[in-house]
Amino acid sequence: MTHASGAPGRGPAPAQEHHPVSGQPAAVPGQRAGADQADADRLLLAEGRAQLWRTAALFLSATAAAGAGLMLPAALGRTLDLLLADDGTGGAPAGRWLAVCAVLTCALVVLDAADTVLTGTLNSRTTARLRSRLVGRLLAVGPLRADRFSGGDLVTRCTGNAAHAGTGPSSVASVLAAVVTPVGALVALALLDLRLAAVFLAGTPLLVLLLRAFSRTSADCVTRYQETQARLAGRLVEALAGARTIAAAGIRERERARVLEPLAELSAHGERMWHVQGRATAQAAVLVPLLQIAVVAVGGLLLSEGELSVGGLVAAARYAVLAAGVGTLVGQLNALVRSRTAARRLAEVLAVSPMATGRRTVPYHPGNTGAGRLELRGVRASYGGETVLRGVDLVVPGGATVAVVGRSGAGKSLLAAVAGRLVEPEAGRVLLEGTDLAELDPAALRQAIGFAFERPVLFGTTVGDALAAGLPAGPEGWRRHQECVRAAAGAACADEFVRTLPHGYDTPRAQAPLSGGEVQRLGLARAFAQSRRVLILDDATSSLDTVTELKVTQALMGTRNAEGPNAGERVSLAARTRLVVAHRAATAARADLTAWLDGGRVRAVAPHRQLWEQPEYRALFGGGSGEDG
């Protein structure tokens, strides 16, 4: 292993014990415990207000439709009575009532259509607005604050939950109309004859009892079905992970049969689910018609005594059904409850406050190499609710390489994240060339500081786009920065294997077969291409074999020119300030200075060689061995 003998012009600084300035206790920004239902309701209310005329129109059309639906049976009954009484001689009143029926029917069709369009467009607009807000906030809060939600959970919040929450305004508008129908129908029954309403009300407890039977849809057969399904999926996942063994042994068909073994059981549970559901549905299906028959029977008796007309009976039969249609109301209420619950999950994300930004640019100090002096003053930061960095003071001189070492869990990665403002410090400041990172324009900040991670996540359409992700985007994609990207890839020892991909740099990212080491090198290349002043490497060479790591380190230290077709296009990485999280002694040894992180503070800053004399420091790297190959 060769040592980089310090960056040009930077002598090793003497070891000095640091006495951190204690940061003022400040309210933890952006860490509200969550959102309560009031926030969720406010969110829905705001969305409803943003679509006010649509919401109002939907409310009006739904209410009008409910009214028309209530009037129609009465009108039908009245018309029928007049027609029957008329006995074919043709009376004007019958004609008028017939016209009323026709108008009501037409109104119902038109209102139905309006309801469909208004509900659909209102939902789609509200959902889209909620999604935009959510995504915008998510991208602004930074990774640490978003970390409390798992990735899949966030996707669910932006897709399914947003869609459910998006139905909030339309459910509110419809739920009122849904109340009108059963209540109005019951009133109409009472108006026809009080006894009809009484029969209906007497039958209702039966309805409630039977509905309860319906809800007892034996949840355990659903559970068993899902368990079996999970078992099958588990077998499949195992087999997929062992694809090479299966391919080599030529046992694909046998493994297929083995994976499918639980299928018969799944089928049996599935059948049972249908049986249970069939019974429940049948019970529910007799309920409303039985009520209706009871009402008709009473109506018939009234009819035979001349207290009710035929038209009245027909209307009563219909009103009995409408009054029993509490199901619609329950459905709308369920939708509203679901929407409010979903909105609460959105409000939780929106309650996280975004990271502060400013408008300043990074100053250039003439006489410098162009690299930036990075300074952390009394930085406090926590992870997972635990204060990890208590008061970190650290100066990374412009153009120097500083390694950060410490026990696992000492907060090395958090320090790196704070230093490049991936994470906002809870207290203290981080300065680049004397300017607080919080006051920098976001674009200026990102062009100044680049990150490379242990497990980079690449994004962008092609491999080239993934490498150019840190550069200003343009319609032509990565080719706008072609030279820079290729040179950076060369410096990260990535150019060679990228060219072995099916379409080289234009290979779609999702189709690029990449190993962990290759992804890591692409992550390095991305950071090399992006950063102008400071490079922060968080264990970014851990998956590289010794030879590749050496080459990358040489490029990083400026002792090796970039390889590849654009070798002339020299990437002068040495002109940048580098902060390197190190797990291996060799990495620390190559840096100009080592910052020893211990107990949430910087315990010492000194060249590795000097610190190595302390047994406690040596213990960090595993029993004094200089290399943990």
Place this chain on the structure above:
Amino acid sequence: MAETTGATGAAGTGAAEARSEPGEARAQARAAGRHPAPAQRGPARAGLRFLLRRPRVLVALAGWSVLEAAHTFALGFALARALDDGFLAGRPALGLAWLSAAACGLLVGAWGTARVYRQVAALTEPLRDELVRRVVGRGLYDAVAAVGVPGDAGQDASGTGAVSRLTHQVEIARDSFAGLVMVSRSFVFTLAGAVLGLFALAPLLLVVVVPPLAAGLAVFAGTLRALARRQRDFLVADEELARELGTAVRALRDVTACGAQAAVRGSVERRVTAERRAADALARWGVARALALGLGGRLPVVLLLVLAPWLLRHGVSAGALAGALTYLTQALLPALQSLVHGLGGAGARLAVVIGRLREGAPRECAATAPMTPPLPLPRETTASGQGGPGVPALELRGVTFAYGPAAAPVLSGLDLTVPADGRLAVVGPSGAGKSTLALLAAGLLRPSAGEIRLYGAPVVPEQRPDPRGMAGRRVLIPQESYVFTGTVRENLCCDTAPPDSALPDSALLGAFEAVGAGALLRRLGGLEAVVDPVALSAGERQQLAFARAYLSPAPLAVLDEAGSRLDPAAEELAESAFARRGGALVVIAHRISSALRADRVLVLDGPRTRCGTHAELLECSPLYRDLVAGWAPPSRV
């Protein structure tokens, strides 16, 4: 989203075709190549075939549905009779009797409903079984075909995709198929019951009811295709949005670090807008649905009243009119409503999901297609596959491999010979093609150029068990060891050649001891103990894989960093077990110590690739010198 409409027609219920089509062209197990999607058969025709293969279920379904139809019939007819013969005729007792008859019809109908569900189960459960079989088959097929992809990128993708298909998409297909069957069946039989009832009351009533109903259905049928397209667009837009969001969320840290928030937000917003547009288009097409419902369900009521004087003149009774109104408002309108609401949404969902599940379905190729000429095993090959002394175990002649026609080759013009008792170690930087070489030697990748021979016979990629084929001549332990939930015995025997020839317990126990995994076996609790892969450490899984491969009769063993998670001493123990076993050994080295144990070493380093003994390589390969030095204990800090 409100319930939305659209489908590929009532018959377009697109169920999956049960059997995979045999005889289709064989897809090559290409490295990064995707096999082309097979021509899509009409899902409607496939669905029809699926139904027609189950005539007994269909008959039973129809039979039980008739009971439901009888209930519909009774509802209007009994009311008409109760009015005409009972309440209006001054015989309320008879009226009540007719109503009781309707109530009885109701109960019988409910019994039919419960039975109908069983028949629906008999249709949907087999469909689900077929889909599950297909998903599992395809998942394994894809994974096996993608083994050439280095790292775990390809496998990860296919793994999560397959699980989502298995748990999510198959369930959507199951639910929407059942919904389609229920809705269309219910409409048909309600319609039959109501039409029959109207006919029984007074045939003239049909003249009033049928034309508008037919017009409404025609409007619905006419717009169904357009609705289905909108519904599909919406589902696709929704999926794309979810995918884009997934990428953005996964990459959140990196997006922030790159300052690419604006670009990422822009691309997510584009998907959000596309999804909103699709939802709006779908909602606007809902007007057609309302129109169909108005025409077919509501208009007949008004028509009935308009024509009432004429009907009354032609002898239609008051009770019959009331009965007809009951049929229209209580039976036909709700049935039509669930048809126009249910058919579209469920149909389009089913069509989309079935399309997803069908695309790239596995071809049952290896079993039928004449993939390769019969293997000309060399005459001197003995039962164990051991070649004669002169025949090398592995021979590569000018082997070149690239991941695509445009890609730079990973291996280029490689010549290599491993004698029948040889022990070769392969070293080199990551990405130099070590695993590629292992896969080529095992016949899992096909070289772009050159020839590979195992015991004198050319290597051919294969997909099916053939004890006399590749599996009998070489065994590969890949980087990721395969351990599944099952007994130790099942795990051990899963790839020993013939499935029926059980190995004696002593051999199984001996294998564990030989590779140094005796302690693991005791800890697990013997051969019949059930292994939970998650509970094992990576090293323990590797030990199990070692024991399994040790039992293979194949004379050549290829270990691809197979002991990377074991400590050096345990790795040496396992490797030496294979050396003692006899035959040839190729070790893709994770540690340089493996190279020191081999009699020859291959250093893969692009154009500077060298093969020789340890001493020779120290002379001629600077990379090898570096590697050896890198692993040696440091002399200074």
